Amino acid sequence: MVMAKAWVIGKTFDGAPTESNFRLIEEDVPAPKQGEFACEALYLSVNPYERRSSDTAPVGSPLMGYQVARVTESKNSEYPVGTVLQLYCGWRTRSLINTKEIPKVVKMTKLPDFGGKEPSLALGVLGIPGVTAYLGLLDVCEPKAGETVLVSGSGGALGSVVGQIAKIKGCKVIGIVGSNKKCDWLKSLGFDHVFNYREAKVDDALKSAAPNGVDCFFDNVGGELSYRVLQHMNNFGRVNVCGAMSSYNYGDKQPLIPSPFIACMCKRLKIQGFSVLDHADKFEESRTQILKWINEGKVKYREEVQHGFEKMPHAFLTALKGNVAGKIIVKV
Ligand SMILES: NC(=O)c1ccc[n+]([C@@H]2O[C@H](COP(=O)([O-])OP(=O)(O)OC[C@H]3O[C@@H](n4cnc5c(N)ncnc54)[C@H](OP(=O)(O)O)[C@@H]3O)[C@@H](O)[C@H]2O)c1
Structure with a gap:
């Protein structure tokens, strides 16, 4: 059992949210059983569009968003320790995944190698x-x-x-x-x-x-x-x-x-x-094309990295206000 952190809705959103709308909780993540693996978040994305889905979510609901995570413990040979993934599993530091039971909504994919570039790009220009x-x-x-x-x-x-x-x-x-x-x-x-x-x-x-x-x-x-x-x-x-x-x-x-x-x-x-x-089938080929343009110097990007999982609400509010050029991400 490992202790993880997660952000949930602490107070229903009404108009522009503030930090008081969010609550940090701790949750237990059990050790993986056969077929399961555990992963830890490396980078998390904050997306303005999540504001809309949080409108109707009850207090205690998880805040949603993509993260880049690394497998830390595994009893699933397809996902050995060290595998880097992109998944849509909420603002949480650790997750236990059973690939047979995982809901479609989690949208999990193994990340390709970006030729030495940080996997955080999977949340922005390559995401x-x-x-x-x-x-x-x-x-x-x-x-x-x-x-x-x-x-x-x-x-x-x-x-x-x-x-x-x-x-x-x-x-x-x-x-x-x-x-x-x-x-x-x-x-x-x-x-x-x-x-x-x-x-x-x-x-x-x-x-x-x-x-x-x-x-x-x-x-x-x-x-x-x-x-x-x-x-x-x-x-x-x-x-x-x-x-x-x-x-x-x-x-x-x-x-x-x-x-x-x-x-x-x-x-x-x-x-x-x-x-x-609607275009999941074209995701990988699009990502490959953009990476090619980045390598050719034709597409440039800017990442604003905020450090620490505690910064999630602050980063989200910053994104909503549009205060930052490029992509805001949180590094755990
Ligand atoms: N349809 C889809 O499949 C899909 C997928 C992903 C994202 N999106 C949407 O695409 C949009 C851009 O996403 P993003 O990731 O680029 O977000 P982002 O990085 O947060 O950028 C959004 C930009 O909008 C500007 N903005 C904010 N409020 C504004 C206002 N009231 N009037 C004019 N401009 C305002 C912001 O800065 P300034 O005000 O300084 O210009 C900001 O630079 C969002 O609306 C997002 O929900 C759609």
Whole structure:
């Protein structure tokens, strides 16, 4: 028996959460029996989208998210000690896994070797954010060389990769971010124009950055900002509704925004929701392509590492506020 730590919901979320919404507990992890193995978390991811699923979760429910873990004790020959895994098993330091009983929701995979790069990349550029960027851009936005691609929330783990892939595809790329530091970072990655939505007048900034209109809009933010962007789209433009950062804290009290349907009809836009969970079959090939681009210096990434499992709520709140450029992870 080993003692592990886990974070659970301590107080129901209502609006923007604070550290008082989270509770740290201890739990016993029994030694593995035949067919089982135990693993310890090395890195954990905090994801803004988990805010939505926590809305209705009762007090005491685990906070969910991906982690990279290493097998520490094993009675399962397929998972010897030292195997590195990615799994979706909540904010906990240790887990006991029985591969026969493991629910599908745990989404466990053995991690490939990233050629000496840290396995933490499986939570960011080589994980859900990177693969969502890749598939969401190519499958939904279908960018063609010479077109203009606009990415909202582009200073985050996902948006920063979208813009770089659009550049690889020969597009002009515009980013929208919430700080001047993020503007500088994205320009250093090759974005053609980046503006700060907190300072600029969005319509003026778009007229100046995209005088010929926007062909592809990769939207991570939603709300009023997205409505404004639609007014600058070209006929037959493509919109990937990938995230809604501006609305996660509102729960069922969403603010009203003007209808997008008039722009959609007049400009014959394709507006499509996207979930990477529908594309499990393309995950490994997408990851391989992104790793190739990283090795060629065509895709760059930024990780902000917070140290200590106790930092999980702080890291999550930081991610929700969008205060960090790139991917925030917690190293245990
Ligand atoms: N559909 C899918 O399959 C899928 C998969 C993974 C993630 N997602 C979604 O994709 C989005 C991006 O994920 P991520 O991992 O890149 O998250 P992230 O690293 O936390 O980045 C999100 C960005 O959104 C910006 N933002 C936050 N609140 C905003 C607001 N009110 N208005 C405008 N911008 C705001 C933040 O910074 P600034 O405000 O400074 O710009 C931040 O850089 C999220 O909405 C996430 O839920 C979707």
